[in-house]
Amino acid sequence: MEEEDLAEYFRLQYGERLLRLLQKFPRIEDHSDSPSIRLLEKKKEAEIMHHAMQQKKETFQRRMETLNLRWEELGVKEAQLKAHIQKFEQFIQENDQKRIRALKKANKERELKKQCTHELAKAKQEMAALRLEHQRLSAKLQEYSIFNKYLEKVVENSEFEEIHEVIARYKTLVSMHQDLMQSAQEGQEKVERAKAQLARYKEEKDDEILQHNNELARLQMRFDRARSDVIIWESRWAHIQNTAAKKTLLLGTIKMATLNLFQIVSKQLKEASLVSLEDTHKQLDTIQQFIQDLSDIWAEVKKKEQQQVRV
Template identity: 95%
Template sequence: MSLGTTEGEDLAEYFRLQYGQRLVQLLQKFPSTEDHSDSPSIRLLEKKKEAKLMHHAMEQKKETFQRRMETLNLRWEELGVKEAQLKAHIQKFEQFIRENDQKRIRALKKANKERELKRQCMQELTKAKQEMAALRLEHQRLSAKLQEYSIFNKYLEKVVESSEFEEIHEVIARYNTLVSMHHDLMQSAQEGQEKVERAKARLAHYKEEKDDEILQHNNELARLQMRFDRARSDVIIWESRWAHIQNTAAKKTLLLGTIKMATLNLFQIVSKQLKEASSVSLEDTHKQLDTIQQFIQDLSDIWAEVKKKEQQQVRV
């Protein structure tokens, strides 16, 4: 019911859009009352006639449209049914394809597995054949050696007959013992030789170290000898300088003694001139010189005073 109502509304809207504008245009084409002098009743009849014709045309269009819509709905329903059938057919076909793919994959896996198993069997068969061939060659080689060593067996039997051994294996055991002893002796000799070589190497290293130490000591001895020679030459120089210093000191001491004697003589002369008891020690040369200097200064002052008085008398 709602579908029919919706279709009716859509149909009315369709006619309104399709013919509404056209009716307006037709009405605009009709002449106005000012242009024609026909009576209103005639114009009304014409308008009704035109409206009736228009309504009839619209009804026909509406019926045609409804029939087309019904046809379209039927076709749409048929298409929906066909679409559902097609979807079902596609689903069945996809299911069929998937099943075929799974079967094909299983068949491929089975074939690959069978090929791998066959390849492994062929490899094992080839390996077994190779091992069989190697065993045959080894059997032939051992047979040849057995044939070759048979003369040694005969020789060992003769040795047992002519010796203290009772069985061949005793001879072989004795031989193995001797071989082991020989090997031990050779190993001991080799170890002894290695020890000798190591001792020689240590001795050479020790001699090299001692030679280096001797060379270092010789260098140190040469350096010390150079220092000793330099020190001895310095001693000679300083001895000569010391002798020069002693000679110079003796001369200066003699000169100092002479100066002290002269100073003492002058001091005694000054003391006699002063006629005063002096408390200056005979060894105190500095004070004696001070006394002499003071005496000379006093004499100079007296002489200057005398000269001054003489000059004054001459002027008078």
């Protein structure tokens, strides 16, 4: 496969060159027509071409070997370059890490320095404040020294032996005074609370009395209204009783008249009546039926009379 590729390569690369080279040789066939001579010339041309091809092949092989060597050298240089680049990147990375650590350290030292400066300034301020306080206390001590002298004179002219006994006695009296004031204040507060409770109780009772008075007035109004209603209903009851008596009398009269009519009708009918004397409704029914029968008879009579008159 490699020989075929090599032959194809030579054919493409050197074919035209060999043709131009062969064209430089004189054409013998123009001078002689002998076949043997032409054959020798062709062999010679073939040998020349083979020799040229062999030289080109050797040259190409040398070039390929040179290229392979250079390729190997380039591979070695590439590996060396990669290693160098890797070392350089590692060096840069280490330098970056060192730089970052240095920056962090510098920032930390800067913050520490700033904090120390702040604490120093604060300490100076506190020192100045303490000095001012010391001066103030010294001035107070100088100012209160007269009281110390006064207490010394008090001790000399009293039953006390030391100044601190006088101060302790004073503190005891002040404490007793505060206790008495507190007790008095508590008593006053109790009195105020009692007064407030009494006022609240009186107010509640006044409200209850007012509510009871209002309820009493309302009940009195209801009583007066009920009493007036009783008078009205008593008069109405008397009127109802009078009306009932009149209606009872009228009802008795009606019953008597109905009974008389019933008895007259019964006589006219000449029949034994089974209706009770107290049953007014049935009596009225009988009277109504009798009147209806009379009306029918009278109508029949009138009708016959009219017929006779026409005849």
